[in-house]
Amino acid sequence: VSPTIKDVAKRANVSIATVSLVLNHNPKISAETRHRVLKAIEELNYYPRRAARGLVSQRTGNIGFIATEDHFSRSEPFYTKIFLGTEFEARDHEYYILLTTISPEFSQNSNLPRFVLERNVDGIILAGKVPDKLVQEITRRKLPLVFVDYHPPFDNFPAVLIDNITGGFKATEELIKNGHTKIAFIGGDIRHPSIEDRFQGYKRALEHYNIALDMNLTVVDEDYPAIKNGYRAMQKLFDRGERFTAIFACNDAMALGALKFLKEKRIPIPEEISIIGFDDVEAALSVDPPLSTIRVNKEEMGIQSFRLMLEILESRMNMPRKVLVPVALIRRRSIALID
Amino acid sequence: VSPTIKDVAKRANVSIATVSLVLNHNPKISAETRHRVLKAIEELNYYPRRAARGLVSQRTGNIGFIATEDHFSRSEPFYTKIFLGTEFEARDHEYYILLTTISPEFSQNSNLPRFVLERNVDGIILAGKVPDKLVQEITRRKLPLVFVDYHPPFDNFPAVLIDNITGGFKATEELIKNGHTKIAFIGGDIRHPSIEDRFQGYKRALEHYNIALDMNLTVVDEDYPAIKNGYRAMQKLFDRGERFTAIFACNDAMALGALKFLKEKRIPIPEEISIIGFDDVEAALSVDPPLSTIRVNKEEMGIQSFRLMLEILESRMNMPRKVLVPVALIRRRSIALID
DNA sequence: TTGAAAGCGCTAACAC
């Protein structure tokens, strides 16, 4: 069927070893021979068989990418975009990505992804929060691991994370610079590291601008930060009877929920209350008014996580390194200047 | 590192050939030997190396999955879900899926996905509309091909498609059964096969219930069926001054655009105008009123497309076969009974 | 019913 290294060797009048050396950019090959070989490769449209390569080199050229089902099939393509970034970068480095999802209820007796059992990957990228058990099983098998958008609390791994603290700071600062001082924070479960960091950024911004932190203006006991919980969080704030002129929501979903609540209450936005979210999901743009938010470059996160993996595989890395990807403030109409 | 077939053979006191036969479910192996071998496999936690297998069997155990970038990273996870269905089914059959995206502007001198150049897949699944050129390049390389949610006009391939005609019929019928006779159809580019079929279903339903087709009630010259085009299509209908009590939109995005237009015009839905979409996207549920629609099981489409591929690979297929996946009517509050 | 051995396509150690 398709040509092998033998065909190339024959056509270029060299041994298969020489072809292999050319393929692997060995500098000892003379320019003349290299050219002949490359020409033969070109003419035959030859591509080395990965299986054969992998068999001897003991490397598969594959990287596994794992996320939980619910994360990956969410309607906001957050992890999808991270994946695409990873795949894109992998292409450039002649790697393939094997993507699989796992149940969020992964446990002791769940099946591990087949590519880890079969050791058909050289390393694994874990995207988003995944069950501890999975992490343990993979580390037990000594497969290199890189986290993206999550880092487990119980150990120290290389990871690509959003610069949540800076993001939280920027969001809060933007409100402050527009004259706001009574700024509410609504967040999901504060134990989630991302949320915690955003909250941290919020607190630091307040402190930096000499505004006292008022815990009555914060809601951090909601569950997963989804639209309906944003709605509920607003309900709580109103029930407390607190007054405020601005809201920093820990993500756009909660901001959207808050917006919905305020609209139902017929509170004009941003005239009465300004609001800013986090993530820059697509829906944030099409809502009225369009939501100011903190943008995260998802593809970039994917790219960085692949690069981190590559460093590990080429053992250029000494210590588990963390990469924080920068965030950008996106100004839209949901924030008003007050005085 | 991890055990090989030799280790298993040694432990079970058999030759590696015997282990291989057990692995491949060869019936000639005695129960006793099989058990011994299986026990050794279990104890050693042995998994055969795919690379070694592939080298001799000349099969990679990989299936390529290609969609255009824009399709795959859309905020409605339509193709993502198809992919997940495919991947899920592939797992059960010990295949891996290699996912890659291509630019919608793929052309003569674009790079083919590396797995087709390297022949690192046994077959390819193409999801959604892809450039003709890509299809030609793949067929030229004689790689088995299965289409899902699209079929090119210029040739005959195995494909998994939505039963669009039945869907269009059901949607229209639902409106008719609620007493509507003046039913508008708004669609995107009618040359897209899916849209054309839905329009076909619409026409058949009208005919079946003896309602005359009124082309003034149809808009089929919009571009891609997106929200803003749904809005524009409604604008056109209103500009024409036609009267109607119901709308069948060729997909939910257009229905959402239409809804937006009607809301701005302060036309109460469903009291004045009923509306039904197609696809059952997530946004259709969270809009007010929730949109009646035609549901498509995306995972099922993915599963079916993998099965089709498997049939080809095991050459159980004589002719390019088409699979139509069924659709279901989802009743929500956007349709009112009139009399 | 099981084993011996050839060979899939490639890399890498070692000759020359």
Next chain:
DNA sequence: GTGTTAGCGCTTTCAA
């Protein structure tokens, strides 16, 4: 600089 050759881990004849 280039060639020879031994395997990588597995499947698959062919013998026994």
